[in-house]
Amino acid sequence: MTILDDAIGLVSPAWKAARLRSRAVIRAYEAVTPTRTHKARRENRSANQLSQMGAVSLREQARHLDNNHDLVIGVFDKLEERVVGSKGIIVEPQPLLTSGRIAEKLAADIRKKWAEWSVSPEVTGQYTRPVMERLMLRTWLRDGEVFGQLVSGNAAGLEPSAGIPFWIEALEPDFVPMTSDEASGMNQGVFLNDWGRPKKYQVYKSLPVSGRQFDTKEIDAANMLHLKFTRRLHQIRGTSLLSGVLIRLSALKEYEDSELTAARIAAALGMYIKKGDGQSYEDGGTGSEADDRELNIQPGMLYDDLLPGEEIGMIKSDRPNPNLETFRNGQLRAVAAGSRVSFSSASRNYNGTYSAQRQELVESTDGYLILQDAFIAAVTRPVYRAWLKMAIASGQIVLPRGVDMDSLYNAVYAGPVMPWIDPVKEANAWKTQIRGGAATESDWVRASGRNPDDVKRRRKAEIDENHKQGLVFDTDPANDKGGTSAEATKPGEPPPESERRKK
Structure with a gap:
C-alpha cells in the first residue's frame, strides 16, 4: 500500500x-511486472507501423548477409531446394468432362503448351520458369516480399512465348514505394478499399536509385502478384524471414572472423630468448653479434649458441579454439529455429542415426510445405490460371466438346517432397501404402519429383520396345518369377524347367 x-x-x-x-x-x-532482471519489453505498434519503420532496413541487412555470409547463403539455397526445387512447381492439369472423367487429351495439350511457355515466361527472356520461381522465392524470404506483374496481350518489345501473349514481370520490393497518402487511400504504395483489400499498386517504372526520382505507374490488383512474409494480421507489406535472427547471424559472423584472425596470428610461430639478469650479459648495442643471431629450425636440432643466463621460450598458441564448433552449433540451432530450416541443413552437419535424421527431416518438412503452399497460392496458381485463359483466347489450346467449364482450371500443384534417407525402407513403405489403399502410384511418382503421366508414358514405351526387341528383364513385374532375370520367360518361349516342376 x-x-x-x-x-x-x-x-x-x-x-x-x-x-x-x-x-x-x-x-x-x-x-x-518489470523488475531488475525482467525488463518486460512490450510492442504496442501496429504491423504496418513496424513495416514503415523497419522493413527497408531489414531487407537491406538481409541482402548484405546473403552477399557475404556463407551461412545465410546456405540457408536460402536450402530453402530454394526444398520449397521450389530444381524443376520448379509442377503443375498437372485436371480438367474434367461432363461425365466426370478427366479430359486426357485436353490435359495433354495444356501440359505440352505449359512446358513450351515455361522456357521463356518472363519479360526479360533471361530465365526459365523454374529459375524465375527460385529467384522470386529467394527475394520473398530474404526481402520479405516480391511482386510480379501479369502482362497479357500485345506489348511493345515482347515476343509471345509458345505463341501465347502472356508474360510475367518479376519485381523486387524496391519497385513499390513505402509512401502513404490518406486522401487517395494509398498505404505503403498499395491502394486499399474500405475492407482493406488491395485495389491497385503504385510501381516505379524502373529500379529506383537513391537520390533520384522516377516516374511511377499504377497496376490493377488483378494483374499484380504480391507474395509477402508476415507474422501478423492486417500487415500490408512483408518483412524479412531473418528479422528475428539478424542480430545473431551478424554477431556470429563477427565472432568467427575474430576467431579466424586469432588462429592466423597463432599459426605464425613465435619464439623469444629470455635474457638473464642485467649483469649476466653485456649490452652490445645495435649491430652486435648477439642481435644478428638467427635460429634455423629443423627436426632434431640442437642450439648451443645461447649466452650465459639465456633460454629459448615459445609463445603459447591456444588457437584454433576447441570450443568454437560446439558454440557455433548452438548458435546455428537457434538460427534454424527462427528460419524454418533444420539444424542439419543450416550447419551441413548430418551426423546421427537413421531414426534421428528422419525425425528431424519429418519436422522440418512441415515448415517447407507451409512456405510451398504460400508460394503456390500467391504465385504459381494465379500465373497458371491467367496463362491458361490467354492460351485459350489466343487459340493455342482448343477446348473439345463435353468439357466441364467449371473444372477447366483444376490442377494439382506439387513441389519437392520429403527426400529419402534410406531408399529401400521408403520404397517398401510406399508399396505398403498403395496396396492398403492409402496412397496412389501417382503420389509415389510425385514424391520423387517427377510427373506421373510422363513416367507412365516413358515406362510403357520402354516395355513395348523391350518386347519388340525380344529383351526380357525382371524390372518388368510381368517377367518377375521370383528368381533371377536369367530364369525369366522370354515372349513366345515355354517356361523354364523350374517353373514346370512347380506346376
Missing part, C-alpha cells in the same frame, strides 16, 4: 479495497 491508498481509505474504504484487488489481479502474472 502507498500513502495515496491510505488517504483514499480514510475517505472511501470500498474504493481503497477495489484498488488493492485490481493491483493484486494485475500482479497475478509475474511477467507483466
Whole structure:
C-alpha cells in the first residue's frame, strides 16, 4: 500500500479495497511486472507501423548477409531446394468432362503448351520458369516480399512465348514505394478499399536509385502478384524471414572472423630468448653479434649458441579454439529455429542415426510445405490460371466438346517432397501404402519429383520396345518369377524347367 491508498481509505474504504484487488489481479502474472532482471519489453505498434519503420532496413541487412555470409547463403539455397526445387512447381492439369472423367487429351495439350511457355515466361527472356520461381522465392524470404506483374496481350518489345501473349514481370520490393497518402487511400504504395483489400499498386517504372526520382505507374490488383512474409494480421507489406535472427547471424559472423584472425596470428610461430639478469650479459648495442643471431629450425636440432643466463621460450598458441564448433552449433540451432530450416541443413552437419535424421527431416518438412503452399497460392496458381485463359483466347489450346467449364482450371500443384534417407525402407513403405489403399502410384511418382503421366508414358514405351526387341528383364513385374532375370520367360518361349516342376 502507498500513502495515496491510505488517504483514499480514510475517505472511501470500498474504493481503497477495489484498488488493492485490481493491483493484486494485475500482479497475478509475474511477467507483466518489470523488475531488475525482467525488463518486460512490450510492442504496442501496429504491423504496418513496424513495416514503415523497419522493413527497408531489414531487407537491406538481409541482402548484405546473403552477399557475404556463407551461412545465410546456405540457408536460402536450402530453402530454394526444398520449397521450389530444381524443376520448379509442377503443375498437372485436371480438367474434367461432363461425365466426370478427366479430359486426357485436353490435359495433354495444356501440359505440352505449359512446358513450351515455361522456357521463356518472363519479360526479360533471361530465365526459365523454374529459375524465375527460385529467384522470386529467394527475394520473398530474404526481402520479405516480391511482386510480379501479369502482362497479357500485345506489348511493345515482347515476343509471345509458345505463341501465347502472356508474360510475367518479376519485381523486387524496391519497385513499390513505402509512401502513404490518406486522401487517395494509398498505404505503403498499395491502394486499399474500405475492407482493406488491395485495389491497385503504385510501381516505379524502373529500379529506383537513391537520390533520384522516377516516374511511377499504377497496376490493377488483378494483374499484380504480391507474395509477402508476415507474422501478423492486417500487415500490408512483408518483412524479412531473418528479422528475428539478424542480430545473431551478424554477431556470429563477427565472432568467427575474430576467431579466424586469432588462429592466423597463432599459426605464425613465435619464439623469444629470455635474457638473464642485467649483469649476466653485456649490452652490445645495435649491430652486435648477439642481435644478428638467427635460429634455423629443423627436426632434431640442437642450439648451443645461447649466452650465459639465456633460454629459448615459445609463445603459447591456444588457437584454433576447441570450443568454437560446439558454440557455433548452438548458435546455428537457434538460427534454424527462427528460419524454418533444420539444424542439419543450416550447419551441413548430418551426423546421427537413421531414426534421428528422419525425425528431424519429418519436422522440418512441415515448415517447407507451409512456405510451398504460400508460394503456390500467391504465385504459381494465379500465373497458371491467367496463362491458361490467354492460351485459350489466343487459340493455342482448343477446348473439345463435353468439357466441364467449371473444372477447366483444376490442377494439382506439387513441389519437392520429403527426400529419402534410406531408399529401400521408403520404397517398401510406399508399396505398403498403395496396396492398403492409402496412397496412389501417382503420389509415389510425385514424391520423387517427377510427373506421373510422363513416367507412365516413358515406362510403357520402354516395355513395348523391350518386347519388340525380344529383351526380357525382371524390372518388368510381368517377367518377375521370383528368381533371377536369367530364369525369366522370354515372349513366345515355354517356361523354364523350374517353373514346370512347380506346376
